Amino acid sequence: MKAAIVTIGDEILIGQIVDTNSGFIAKALDKIGVEVYEMLSISDSQEHILDTFSKLQNTVDIVIITGGLGPTKDDVTKKTFCDYFEDELVIDESVLAHVTELIEGYFKRKITQINKDQALVPSKVTVLHNRYGTAPGLWMKKEKTVFVSLPGVPFEMKYLVENEIIPKLVNEYDRPYILHKTILTYGQGESLVAERIEKWEDSLPSFLKLAYLPSFGKLRLRLTARGTDKKMLEEAIADYVDSLDSIIHDIIVGFEEEDTIEVVLGKILSKQNVTLSTAESCTGGKIAEMIASVPGASSYFRGSVVAYATEVKIHVLGVSESLIQEHTVVSAEVAKAMALNVKALLKTDYAIATTGNAGPSKGEASANVGTVYIALATPNEVVVEMFDFGQPREKVIDRAAVKGLEMLLKEISKKEL
Structure with missing residues (x-):
């Protein structure tokens, strides 16, 4: 079964908002075996919408559209549905009752005609109840293709996808x-990993596909199986993952589809009942942001000192001014002192510290742009590594943050073996 996802809205095309709806819908469809054939973002033009519908007709089994269902004149999806299906708008009494209850019962104001017009739907449509908003979902079929229209508001869209579609x-x-x-x-980077697993990849049967998903400092390998025998697919994936693990066990840190390094770290830190703090200079709080993004992080993450300026390193973290003068602010010695001091300050078991030159200019330090020192303080020692992450600035910050988490992951994973 193939699907197309269409987002409607000029605000997406001009970059005013980012389309997150398509990703959510694609994941939901994939989980039930529906293959997403195409994703499109189009303008609010009725002509453009009709042309898109026509092109997708009988090419895919289902088209899911988000946006354009609001009460204002620039929302044209319902009228376009009527044109495409040669239909007319009629009042749906169940939708009207819901809209009235929502406006007058919840928002405590008198319902207006614009609100009532939300209950206008094509006469041939199957209405999908929108519990959290006034715009219902619409389900209509023409020839071999089902067209589903959903509101663009993310939490309303998610409810309809999960509970109706x-x-x-x-x-x-x-x-x-x-x-x-x-x-x-x-x-390890994509090319190096690809070399290591080349023979393994060549041995994959036709129903198994491997995708490389690289990003700064990390690589995800996604193995996908398609077929009608679920048990056979599960066994095949398990066997091939086991054989892959025997080849690159040294760089594998997890197997869960949704788990990022910060999630994996969180699980291990919670399991070991240990705590973490960070002292960040060149990464500007990026590591703390990644760690704190995980629900439940408060059980192991105590906090961070973003010591961006030299004065903060001295007066807040307690790094010796003479140490900085002797070795410069971007040095292994300063990184080590930052890690040890934040570990003591926040009373944690582990601490990560970064100091470096992310660019574009050298600033107070003589180190080349891209140079970063990362220190990891453990209960027993402090390890410091120097990296050259090159340019641009965003790349340096992202790679340094991921590398700091990677160093911690490797250290605490030793206890899991």
Whole structure:
């Protein structure tokens, strides 16, 4: 079963907002074996919408559209549906009752005609109840293709996808199984990993596909199986993951589809009942942001000192001024002192510290742009490494943050073996 996802809105095309709806819908469809064939973002033009519908007609089994269902004149999706399906708008009493209750019961104001017009739907449509908003979802079929229209508001869209669309697709359509297993690796680049696993990759059967998903400092390997025999697919993925693990065990840090390095770290830190703090200069709080993004991080993350200026390193972290004068602010010695001092200041078991030159200019230090020292303080020692992350500035910051987490992960993973 193939699907297309269409987002409608000039605000997306001019970069005013970022389309997150398509990614959510794609993941939801993938989990039930529906293959996303195409994603499109188009303008609010009725002509453009009609042209898109026509091109997708009978090319895919289902088209899911988000946006353009609001009460204002620039929202044209419902009218376009009527044109495309040769239909007319009528009042849906159940939608009107819901809108009235929402406006007058929840928002405590008198319902207006614009609000009532939200209950206008094409007469042939199957209405999808939107519990959290006034715009209902619309489900209509023409020839071999189902067209589904959803509000663009993310939390309303998510509710309709999870509670209306996915159950309806599961009940009404036969779908193949699409299974994924993602292997998380850190420390080696895409080309090097590809060389190491070349023979393994060449041995994959036709129903298994491997995708390389690289980003700063990390590489995800996604193994996808498609077919009708779920048990066979699960066994095949398990066997091939085991054989892959035997080849690159040294760089594998996890296997969960959604787990990033900060999630993996959080699980291990929680399991070991240990705590973490950070002292960041060139990364400007990036490491702390990544760690704190994980729900439940407060159980192991105590906090961070963003010592961007030299004065903060001296007066808040307690780094010796003479140490800085002797070795410069971008040095192994200063990184070590930052890690030890924040570890003592916040009373944690582990601490990560960064100091470096992210650019574009050298600033107070003589170190080349891209030079970063990362220190990891453990209960027993302090390890400091120097890296040259090159340019541009964003790359230096992202790679340094990931590398700091990688150093900690390697250290605490030793206790898991």
